[in-house]
Amino acid sequence: MLTAGLALHTDKYQINMMYAHWINGSHHTKAVFEAYFRKLPFGNGYAVFAGLERIVNYIENLHFTEDNIAYLAKQEENYDQAFLEELRGFRFRGNIHAMKEGALVFPNEPLIRVEGTIFETQLVETAILNFMNFQTLIATKASRIRQVAPNDILLEFGTRRAQEADAAVWGARAAYIAGFHATSNMLAGEMFGIPTKGTHAHSWVQTFHNEQEAFDIFAKVMPDQVTLLVDTFDTLESGVPHAINTAKKLEAQGKRMNAIRLDSGDLAYLSIQARKMLDDAGLDYVKIVASNDLDEGTILDLKAQGARIDTWGVGTQLITAADQPALGGVYKLVEREVDGVMVPTIKISGNPEKVSTPGKKNVFRIVSKGSGKAIADYISFPEEKMPPDSGKLKLFNPLHPYMRKNVRDFEAVSMLEPIYENGELVYQLPTLQEIREYHNLQLKQFWPEYLRKLNPEIYRVNLSEKVWDMKQKLIADYLEEHQGESSEE
Numbered sequence: 001m002l003t004a005g006l007a008l009h010t011d012k013y014q015i016n017m018m019y020a021h022w023i024n025g026s027h028h029t030k031a032v033f034e035a036y037f038r039k040l041p042f043g044n045g046y047a048v049f050a051g052l053e054r055i056v057n058y059i060e061n062l063h064f065t066e067d068n069i070a071y072l073a074k075q076e077e078n079y080d081q082a083f084l085e086e087l088r089g090f091r092f093r094g095n096i097h098a099m100k101e102g103a104l105v106f107p108n109e110p111l112i113r114v115e116g117t118i119f120e121t122q123l124v125e126t127a128i129l130n131f132m133n134f135q136t137l138i139a140t141k142a143s144r145i146r147q148v149a150p151n152d153i154l155l156e157f158g159t160r161r162a163q164e165a166d167a168a169v170w171g172a173r174a175a176y177i178a179g180f181h182a183t184s185n186m187l188a189g190e191m192f193g194i195p196t197k198g199t200h201a202h203s204w205v206q207t208f209h210n211e212q213e214a215f216d217i218f219a220k221v222m223p224d225q226v227t228l229l230v231d232t233f234d235t236l237e238s239g240v241p242h243a244i245n246t247a248k249k250l251e252a253q254g255k256r257m258n259a260i261r262l263d264s265g266d267l268a269y270l271s272i273q274a275r276k277m278l279d280d281a282g283l284d285y286v287k288i289v290a291s292n293d294l295d296e297g298t299i300l301d302l303k304a305q306g307a308r309i310d311t312w313g314v315g316t317q318l319i320t321a322a323d324q325p326a327l328g329g330v331y332k333l334v335e336r337e338v339d340g341v342m343v344p345t346i347k348i349s350g351n352p353e354k355v356s357t358p359g360k361k362n363v364f365r366i367v368s369k370g371s372g373k374a375i376a377d378y379i380s381f382p383e384e385k386m387p388p389d390s391g392k393l394k395l396f397n398p399l400h401p402y403m404r405k406n407v408r409d410f411e412a413v414s415m416l417e418p419i420y421e422n423g424e425l426v427y428q429l430p431t432l433q434e435i436r437e438y439h440n441l442q443l444k445q446f447w448p449e450y451l452r453k454l455n456p457e458i459y460r461v462n463l464s465e466k467v468w469d470m471k472q473k474l475i476a477d478y479l480e481e482h483q484g485e486s487s488e489e
Helices: 012-024 052-060 066-073 081-088 118-123 125-148 165-177 186-192 202-207 211-221 235-252 267-280 296-304 432-444 465-488
Strands: 030-036 095-098 112-117 153-156 227-229 259-262 287-290 311-314 330-338 341-344 362-368 374-380 393-396 404-407 410-414 417-421 460-463
Touching (some): 012 118, 030 118, 030 125, 052 125, 112 125, 125 153, 125 330, 211 235, 267 296, 393 460, 460 465
Parallel strands (some): 287 311, 374 460
Antiparallel strands (some): 030 112, 095 417, 330 341, 393 404
C-alpha cells in the first residue's frame, strides 16, 4: 500500500508553480487554501467527511526521496539544481484545520483549511483532494445505503471491483465509518481492525461431485462459520434443500448454521421462498444474505417487495460509487500575503457557483439548545465572536439574501479541528470505533427530513454578514477594475 514517499503524488503543475515561485523569490509568501465541494453527491441531503487519517499519514511522511529528486532532474523543464536541493530539505511546516472524520458536511463550507508558505500549500493540494474526495464519496454512499437498511447487517464486498488496492482498502474503511459492519478485504481488516466476513464462491461447489458434498465439507471444516451460497445450480430446487440438510447435520453436532447467501435471480421472490423453506424446516435462526450489484435503490425496492433478507453484501455500486464516481471537491486560495499583510482573495468565474468565498474562515454548527438538533452551519471569519454578544444570530441565504432567520438560544459548535500547528501534529487521531460513534451522534443531531434518501430538505449553510460583505466587495472591485479596462479600450 502507498504509505510513504508520496511527495510526487501530485500534479506536475504543482511542481512547476513551486519552481516558478522559487525562481521569483516568492516561495516563502504565506497563503491560505480551503478544500470544499460545491454540490452534494447522489442527490443526497448531506455528505460524510472521511480521509483525514490518510491525509495525516501523508503529511507525516511528506518528503522528497533521492529517487524523487533524480526523477525531477530528468524532466524537460530542466529544474535548477538549487531548486532540487531546496526540495531535498522540504518538510511541511504549516497549519491544517479539518472537520472530524464522520462529520456530516455540506456544500461550500471549508472541510480542510491549509495555511503555510505558497511552496508547501501548493504541493499538498492534489494529494489532499485525492484522499478527501474519494473517501468522502464512499462514506456518503455507504451512509445512504445505511439509511435504507438501518436494522440490517451491511457487508462491504467491493475489493475485486475497486480501482486498485488502495481504493479497496481505504474504501472499506470509509464504508465502515458510515455504518457498514464488516468487509471482505483482509488487508483492511488487518490495517484498521474492521471485522471481516466471507462465505465461499460458486467454484467451491463446482469443485466437488455434487452440491451436498460441497456444503457438508465446508460445514465440517468451519462448523461455527457456515454461510452457504445456494444459487450455483438451482436455488429453490437444489441449493436451499441441500443447505437445509447440512444445517440439520450441524444441529446433530450441537452447532447452528449462520446463513444462506443468494447471489442471483429474483432476490425478493427467492428470499421469500427460501425463508419459508427454512422456517418450515425449523431453521428460523438461519439468516439470509443477499449480494449481486446492490445499492441503496435496489435495497429499497427489494424491501418494498417484501424481501426477507437480513444481510446485504454490497460491492461494485458502493466501492466505485457507480452512479457518481467523483465528488468534485476543490482547493481554492482564499488569502495571500501582500507586503507582509494577509489579504483575502477571490476567484471570479463565468459560472456563479464557482465564485469562491474570500478570506480564512471558520465553520460553526448552530444547534438548538431546546431540541438538540442542528439548525444551520455558519461560516465566519476567525475574528468574529461566536456566539455574538447580542446572543442573536442572523442567518440569511447567500443566494437569496431576503430569506432571513434570527436564531436565539443556540450553541455554536466549532467544526474545524486543529490538526497541524507549525508542522507539528497536534491532533490525536481517534480510533475507527470512535469515528463510527461520532458519525452516529452526528446523524442524531439532524432532523429526518435532512437525512432521507428521496428529496431531502436542503440544510442551511450561511455566511456571516462580514464574510458576505467581503465577498460582495471583492466582486464589485473586480467588476469596477474590469469595466475600467474596457472603457479605456
